[in-house]
Amino acid sequence: KQKIWEIVFEAETPAGKFFDVALLWLIAVSVVVVMLESVETIQASHRSLFFTLEWVFTILFTAEYLVRLWLVRRKLRYALSFYGVVDLLSCLPTYLTLLFPGAGVQSLLVIRILRLLRMFRVLKMVSHVHGANLLGRSIYASRAKITVFLMAMAIFAAIVGTLAYILEKGQGGGIDSIPAGIYWAVVTMTTLGYGDITPVTTMGKFLTVFTSLSGFAVIAVPTGIFVSEVANAIEKEEEYTVACPGCGSSGHL
Amino acid sequence: KQKIWEIVFEAETPAGKFFDVALLWLIAVSVVVVMLESVETIQASHRSLFFTLEWVFTILFTAEYLVRLWLVRRKLRYALSFYGVVDLLSCLPTYLTLLFPGAGVQSLLVIRILRLLRMFRVLKMVSHVHGANLLGRSIYASRAKITVFLMAMAIFAAIVGTLAYILEKGQGGGIDSIPAGIYWAVVTMTTLGYGDITPVTTMGKFLTVFTSLSGFAVIAVPTGIFVSEVANAIEKEEEYTVACPGCGSSGHL
Amino acid sequence: KQKIWEIVFEAETPAGKFFDVALLWLIAVSVVVVMLESVETIQASHRSLFFTLEWVFTILFTAEYLVRLWLVRRKLRYALSFYGVVDLLSCLPTYLTLLFPGAGVQSLLVIRILRLLRMFRVLKMVSHVHGANLLGRSIYASRAKITVFLMAMAIFAAIVGTLAYILEKGQGGGIDSIPAGIYWAVVTMTTLGYGDITPVTTMGKFLTVFTSLSGFAVIAVPTGIFVSEVANAIEKEEEYTVACPGCGSSGHL
């Protein structure tokens, strides 16, 4: 059992590394299949191939889930942990289509895309990605400041959007309500610029110039915050790749 | 009176915290109502609901305004301070519709969106947002440099826009005056890129390539300024959440 | 003569400060007039007003140019310096329309927009913008690295643009030559995204995803360069606002 633990949860041994890389590929291929299934022309011509592949993936992921459940000591804690839920969601939807074969459940299948989240667990363990923890910690440390920044941006967008609504209301430019104005303000401020809603009045164009220049200058703010956090984090750079024997997740040993 | 002061102006006690969070929600909901009112289809079907809600909010905000006015010692100074004016503007427009029931005043109602600004006061006090002050101080410290940068950008936009006007005048690309050229230059330089005005001549496309690459490189400038200011500000990181007993605003004690 | 020198070239005395601010406003208003003249509907209805204003500005700028020429010791050096040429170009075009009243010269008038460049001289002297010199020095110090970066971007754009041309040639997406491909690549890489040329094939969309993500990550490079230069420049922060008595430009005393 100790040996299987090392293969499934750790990435230090050759076998453990092989398991992780194989799992990474399996997840990648299964997600590509989910994506291709959603393209109607491809789905129509390869229906049976997709059906077979899907069941192969589901059985493999179910086996992996059961092995993980058998290995960890605190089974409930694993089952309710973030990765435990994601592991379950990776295989459950396919079984549900057996029980309820209606079309509504069919659309449940897209939640299989959440298998992608399992990649993060594997990434955390494969030792050649040294930067992931550092990034994670920096983002975590700057969360309060980034939240304040995003709230200030949201309030700024609401006020600019209202101004745009006052200036452009009924001019045919598409800004006919405050929510539409806010949508336009965010699209402009972040320099996204779809062009589906553009100002038509002269004052509206002035507002565009002001808003996009603000967005251009304001992008400095999250960067400034994050740069100082990364500088802090680099000083205490340590890597934790050993998984906790209790619940199977790494980082808190 | 001291106790009410602590509830309304401070965020240290449980009651003060509860008051702040309740106020935050009240502002958020009232702003959402203002936004939804501006969508014509929703406004037509829920007219009386919006009418009732609006008066509930207005009465609550009026009560809060009067309590704040009663609490502070220097009443005029509060009434003329930034937040005093915003507090007044939060409830005044609704009363104006009673006095002058014409349609013109109706459009005054959108200034109720400025209630959003009151969120900043609450945010400043709720103690779990440590970063707001730091951000504010960094932006304040870098204001001169950012202004110079924005002015240089504006002059650059004016020259590029004039060049675009010379190259594209009468070519059907939409750049038929210098102001239109400047609007195009800002949209391109900030990498906003609506696509409502695009160059059609070969030289105009060269100018686009040059302008957007400049914008791409130039975004480094505000970031560089701000990063060094944040680094400075972090060193002297202190939080002021106690409100001044004189005028009720925090930060200058 | 010393007194006039202090008014025209320096910004330390009240009179000098007043002269600078007045000049700043004069330039701003004259540039706005040039811009409005280019809008056909406005030009048609205010022809004589614009004509009068233009001659007022031209005579004032000519007087200023002659005074500066009279004040400096090395007259030729001033006349051939950057600001000397800009000062001359500010008034020359209007006189040319007298000598050659043809329509071709009329379009020469747009070079009056270069009057904007004269704002930088004034800005340099008005003492409340402390950041301009710092910015200028940081940009100057990072010019070699930024040039290498822009060249690498250009080579990257050329290769991605060629790839796009191979993938999209004759598909109706608008990428029908390598130059068009490069234009598309730059528009995508800088996240400008006009939408006038978009990929239509699946491979082209993959290339878009790859190119825009690259641009997103690569924007870090100029920022990284510039941030370290600003940090360097802040250490040796000094301001030079005294103009050289020889040629009238500040910064090299």
Place this chain on the structure above:
Amino acid sequence: KQKIWEIVFEAETPAGKFFDVALLWLIAVSVVVVMLESVETIQASHRSLFFTLEWVFTILFTAEYLVRLWLVRRKLRYALSFYGVVDLLSCLPTYLTLLFPGAGVQSLLVIRILRLLRMFRVLKMVSHVHGANLLGRSIYASRAKITVFLMAMAIFAAIVGTLAYILEKGQGGGIDSIPAGIYWAVVTMTTLGYGDITPVTTMGKFLTVFTSLSGFAVIAVPTGIFVSEVANAIEKEEEYTVACPGCGSSGHL
């Protein structure tokens, strides 16, 4: 032979510098010719000129390749090195059109655009670009973190794209499969914003606001990583411009 080595591979002597600058221009002109050839109207009217120029370039590049091959001691190692392959690809396609005159080979000619990559070798040697090595080393040092960041972005794009597909499926906005959703998510997240696919439902617009604000905040991450790497790299700034006598590439002496 030692003298020719210094001219071809080094940039210290005047002759070596002249050779590098001449080569830089030759590459630039030959690439412009390849680009113009791809524009059908220009190609039709200048066919024989392009033909002659192409053979002149090809013979010069072949001569250079043979000289380099003759100069280096370990010929196979050079031939298989990155620059050896690029040097070969610079002249090979033109010869192939002689052997196989079919139209299919004609399209092979675009790989001559890879001549651009040879510019990097020359740049590395011309001593006035001090920043190139520093940039290269910083990018190399941050490659692991940037890779993790791009992978996290890709997973985020996949999940947001799937969500967009669920919300917008069959609404006429163009997001009718998960791959289309991911394409939209990347275009939105990087603030590219072509506008060829835009959300039409209210929930889809909410998702746009959320995604573009995320992209706006997240751009801080690669910048933060890179800034700290540049700061590290500046400390150990040294330049290597001497080419290895074994294989002719610089940087590993």
